[in-house]
Amino acid sequence: MSSRTAPRLYAPLPLSPGAALALPPGPARHAQVLRLQPGDALTLFNGEGGEWSATVTRMGRSDVEVQLGAHVEVDRELPLAVTLAVGMPANERMDWLVEKATELGVAAVQPLVCERSVLRLAGERADKKVAHWQGVAIAASEQSGRTRVPAVAPVRTLREWIAEVAATPASKVVLSLQDAIPLGGALKAGTPPALVFLSGPEGGLAPAEEQAARDAGFSPVSLGPRVLRAETAPLAALVQVGAVATAPVR
Known part of the structure; x- marks a missing residue:
């Protein structure tokens, strides 16, 4: 061989x-x-x-x-550490999201329970799901040639997580349909060393949840004129981030 x-x-x-x-x-x-x-x-x-x-x-x-x-000495990682914080989509869509996000270079995935979440996990069931998703990330890293495995964090409620992440030094953005600027434009204005991208479950974030994110320092961003599914939006964001982060400097 x-x-x-x-x-x-x-x-x-x-x-x-x-x-x-x-x-x-x-x-x-x-x-x-x-x-x-x-x-x-x-x-x-x-x-x-x-x-x-x-x-x-x-x-x-x-x-x-x-x-x-x-x-x-080989490095196939993105130059920008991206955490996808996502309202967990239901059924097998979270498996697909973790797999594809790993292939696209995500650094970490934070599964969230939001007000409009269809999938609600807690306790031992949540722990088993996280272990399963970590296995999905390992397999995708093996297949895609990555040299690091993204971490899948324990399931948290959105409000618990926002309270903890507010003080982190990373740039923070939330997918929004109101008063949002294009994600690509926000990144080109100054690419940060790390980025946290927050998006909601099916039906999106509730207004109070989005406001809580904005109050915690998340800037509202848009991915374009179309409405994307809960498992598609984080991947579309990751593609845009990767394109900006790896673009040659002119």
């Missing part, structure tokens, strides 16, 4: 050239599903930057051992 086609696995372990190690249960199962054999090549990354060449040395019934090769 050539390095070009070697599968990529996320292994949250200390990695060093020449080390021999056993893969954690998650990537070990992945390697077994792929039917890798001793001598096969793979690529590992631990989320700390870059990636590692590796070779399978042993395939057990429930364990996989590998030998690490060289570390490759």
